Amino acid sequence: MRNITADNITDAVLARFAGCDNPRLKEVMGALVRHTHDFIREVKLTEAEWLAGIQFLTQTGLKCTGQRQEFILLSDTLGVSMLVTAMNNQYPAGATEATVFGPFHTEVMPLAESGADIGGDAPGEPLFVNAQINGLGGEPVANAEVDIWQADDDGLYDVQRPELGDTRRARARMHTDAQGNLKFRTVVPTPYPVPTDGPVGAMLVATGRHPWRPAHLHFRIRAQGYSTLITHIFRAPDPYLDSDAVFGVRSSLIGEFVEHPAGTAPDGSRLERRHFTLDQQVVLAPA
Amino acid sequence: MRNITADNITDAVLARFAGCDNPRLKEVMGALVRHTHDFIREVKLTEAEWLAGIQFLTQTGLKCTGQRQEFILLSDTLGVSMLVTAMNNQYPAGATEATVFGPFHTEVMPLAESGADIGGDAPGEPLFVNAQINGLGGEPVANAEVDIWQADDDGLYDVQRPELGDTRRARARMHTDAQGNLKFRTVVPTPYPVPTDGPVGAMLVATGRHPWRPAHLHFRIRAQGYSTLITHIFRAPDPYLDSDAVFGVRSSLIGEFVEHPAGTAPDGSRLERRHFTLDQQVVLAPA
Numbered sequence: 001m002r003n004i005t006a007d008n009i010t011d012a013v014l015a016r017f018a019g020c021d022n023p024r025l026k027e028v029m030g031a032l033v034r035h036t037h038d039f040i041r042e043v044k045l046t047e048a049e050w051l052a053g054i055q056f057l058t059q060t061g062l063k064c065t066g067q068r069q070e071f072i073l074l075s076d077t078l079g080v081s082m083l084v085t086a087m088n089n090q091y092p093a094g095a096t097e098a099t100v101f102g103p104f105h106t107e108v109m110p111l112a113e114s115g116a117d118i119g120g121d122a123p124g125e126p127l128f129v130n131a132q133i134n135g136l137g138g139e140p141v142a143n144a145e146v147d148i149w150q151a152d153d154d155g156l157y158d159v160q161r162p163e164l165g166d167t168r169r170a171r172a173r174m175h176t177d178a179q180g181n182l183k184f185r186t187v188v189p190t191p192y193p194v195p196t197d198g199p200v201g202a203m204l205v206a207t208g209r210h211p212w213r214p215a216h217l218h219f220r221i222r223a224q225g226y227s228t229l230i231t232h233i234f235r236a237p238d239p240y241l242d243s244d245a246v247f248g249v250r251s252s253l254i255g256e257f258v259e260h261p262a263g264t265a266p267d268g269s270r271l272e273r274r275h276f277t278l279d280q281q282v283v284l285a286p287a
Numbered sequence: 288m289r290n291i292t293a294d295n296i297t298d299a300v301l302a303r304f305a306g307c308d309n310p311r312l313k314e315v316m317g318a319l320v321r322h323t324h325d326f327i328r329e330v331k332l333t334e335a336e337w338l339a340g341i342q343f344l345t346q347t348g349l350k351c352t353g354q355r356q357e358f359i360l361l362s363d364t365l366g367v368s369m370l371v372t373a374m375n376n377q378y379p380a381g382a383t384e385a386t387v388f389g390p391f392h393t394e395v396m397p398l399a400e401s402g403a404d405i406g407g408d409a410p411g412e413p414l415f416v417n418a419q420i421n422g423l424g425g426e427p428v429a430n431a432e433v434d435i436w437q438a439d440d441d442g443l444y445d446v447q448r449p450e451l452g453d454t455r456r457a458r459a460r461m462h463t464d465a466q467g468n469l470k471f472r473t474v475v476p477t478p479y480p481v482p483t484d485g486p487v488g489a490m491l492v493a494t495g496r497h498p499w500r501p502a503h504l505h506f507r508i509r510a511q512g513y514s515t516l517i518t519h520i521f522r523a524p525d526p527y528l529d530s531d532a533v534f535g536v537r538s539s540l541i542g543e544f545v546e547h548p549a550g551t552a553p554d555g556s557r558l559e560r561r562h563f564t565l566d567q568q569v570v571l572a573p574a
Binding site: 022040044072 | 288289290291292293296297299300303304306307308309312313314315316318319320322323324325326327328329330331332333334336337341344345346347348349350351356358359362365366367368369370371372373374375490493494495496528529530534536537538
């Protein structure tokens, strides 16, 4: 086909996918082309804007490393991640809700035993978490693999601190016991801005958006026979619960962080400063 | 806003751009969000597909260097580049049509005088180009800056050959003389596949598309008082004129490559092999 115009190019591109023998890929690519072309036509994208878009995408890709995922951050800040999460994780009533994965999970996690202090030397007030993981019928989920990751009191994840090298902290992979229980010590999470030193941060600044997320702990829970749950536990009060930069807050995911004065901690140790406890019930949907 | 659902998230994201004080940026970002969300809803994108998309974009970004622009290649192969080109370059009748820019232009170009052999030692049959650049009223365009770049007989641009290092060939920046004329020797372009060693190549393979482009020379022509023209001159016959991988062929841009037997070339030199000539009229639209 020659002499393609702005009016018939979409059909010309779609026709080019006619030979695709993977029906789902053909469907997704076709829809991607149609919606992308519609976007360009609607805004009458100029060549300078097209080039700015090319440069934005390129810089976003070049910002990615094994420990920094700028495209996930872009997806998060445009509500794409939460949309995909919401569409794909509609669990039965009673099951713990899912929320966004975020860009800071690492597939390799330090293993820890129940009761461990996973915070290491991360700055922050002590937090003792007692999590109980059950199925919808109330049955305990034994030997569930639980990944935990979080920012510290400075609002930074371990992978955002070059000075830590390969050292990981406030991050662990643990397993529930036979009663579906899991305990760990860590630090109290605080609100933090998503990374603003890359193209996505520049987009937030240029569009007048704040980069803050309300304080939270991340969890990914995998267990035989159950749906994998990727979620957060948020802390209240928090100034950003209603304007999370990545649209992830669910009322049902706000945990009860209880303050305690200096004294004996849940693990029997003596603390000279105040500390917090969080008793959290998590309910997994069946696979 | 809390408890955002797949149904109301688009409005929630749009509301977040309310404070953007650049109206055009606000319009473009809003439309981008709406069309992206519509795409995801239409195909019911799964989390695994979302992650595959994140990985595809990341790899596309990481493939980019100063001499390789994989995002432009993606834009080209999805018809986005040609759509933007067609929308933004609707010239009056009589002006030479525009086509896609492609990923192989370099802003730094070797300068050459009219009459030069810009092909260097690039493999290929000799081609003598005599280009006449006029305005719509027939007036010659003196001192126009003309960038020329092309693939060689192996179907490769200089920047695709690591063995060349920083040496450039079959690529030049020249200027028209007082009569709007420009002559150069180069090599005859041949059809070539767009680069298939990256994520875009993998997409073409996975969707059953061929990566070929019909043979062409690239031109970018800039002159005071005229619209900048980015175009190709194609050669016929060519098996890919009707299935250009990047949708760029226009009938009006097919040039007359005339074959000549061994003998005296247009520049007065004696050639022991056949060679080609191309006399090409180019008409620039006013700025």
